[in-house]
Amino acid sequence: MRPDHAAAAQCLAHQPTTQTATFRRSLRTQGIAAANWIGRQLERRRSRLALLEMTDEQLKDIGLSRSDAHCEYMHRLWD
Numbered sequence: 001m002r003p004d005h006a007a008a009a010q011c012l013a014h015q016p017t018t019q020t021a022t023f024r025r026s027l028r029t030q031g032i033a034a035a036n037w038i039g040r041q042l043e044r045r046r047s048r049l050a051l052l053e054m055t056d057e058q059l060k061d062i063g064l065s066r067s068d069a070h071c072e073y074m075h076r077l078w079d
Contacts, residue, residue, distance in 0.1 A: 041077050048073045 051059070051069040059069055 045077060048075070 051064070052073050054069065056066055059066060064072075
C-alpha cells in the first residue's frame with residue numbers, strides 16, 4: 001500500500017473518541033427523555049378524555065363538576 005493510503009486506512013479504522021462516545025450517550029439519553037415526556041403527555045390526554053366520558057354522578061364522586069372536567073380537557077397538551 002502506498003504511504004498516503006496507509007494513513008487514510010488508519011483514520012478509517014480509528015475507534016470513536018471518548019468525546020464522540022459521550023455525545024452519543026448524551027443524545028441517547030435525551031432521546032429517551034423525550035420519548036418518556038411524550039408518553040406522559042399522551043397518558044395525561046387519555047385521562048382528560050376519560051373525565052369527559054364520566055357521568056355527572058361519577059364526577060361528583062371524585063369531587064369534580066362537568067365544567068371542571070371540560071376545563072381540564074381544554075388544557076393544552078403541555079400544561
